[in-house]
Amino acid sequence: MTDAIEAAPQFPLGMAKRGYSGVIQRIAADDTGSALSAAELESRLIELGFVEGARVEVLHEGAVGRDPIAVRVENITIAVRRREAMAVIVG
Numbered sequence: 618m619t620d621a622i623e624a625a626p627q628f629p630l631g632m633a634k635r636g637y638s639g640v641i642q643r644i645a646a647d648d649t650g651s652a653l654s655a656a657e658l659e660s661r662l663i664e665l666g667f668v669e670g671a672r673v674e675v676l677h678e679g680a681v682g683r684d685p686i687a688v689r690v691e692n693i694t695i696a697v698r699r700r701e702a703m704a705v706i707v708g
Contacts, residue, residue, distance in 0.1 A: 627707065627708035628706070629704070630673065630702040631699040633707065635676070635678050636674075637674065639674075640672055640673070641667055641672075641673055641690075641706070642707060643706045644659050644663065644669075644705060646658040646704040649703045650703070651701050651704070658704055661701075662705060665690070665695055666690040666691060666695070672690070673690050674688065688702070
């Protein structure tokens with residue numbers, strides 16, 4: 618008898634609600650709707666600490682359209698637009 622370990626569902630951080638906590642799986646910067654190019658957005662996110670394996674938690678959502686969101690990545694709190702957060706895949 619073998620026990621299968623189910624992986625947590627993966628989705629964009631931009632879809633997460635306040636209180637969500639998970640781990641960054643990867644960056645997928647294509648087709649996010651950002652004004653930045655995919656390479657530029659990926660680079661900026663990595664510079665801010667959005668790296669594979671980092672723990673992330675959504676702390677706060679903006680009042681208008683729930684944008685921007687405040688997230689804690691490891692020990693750093695960062696505000697990011699939801700459309701940019703769509704490039705961060707969490708699970």
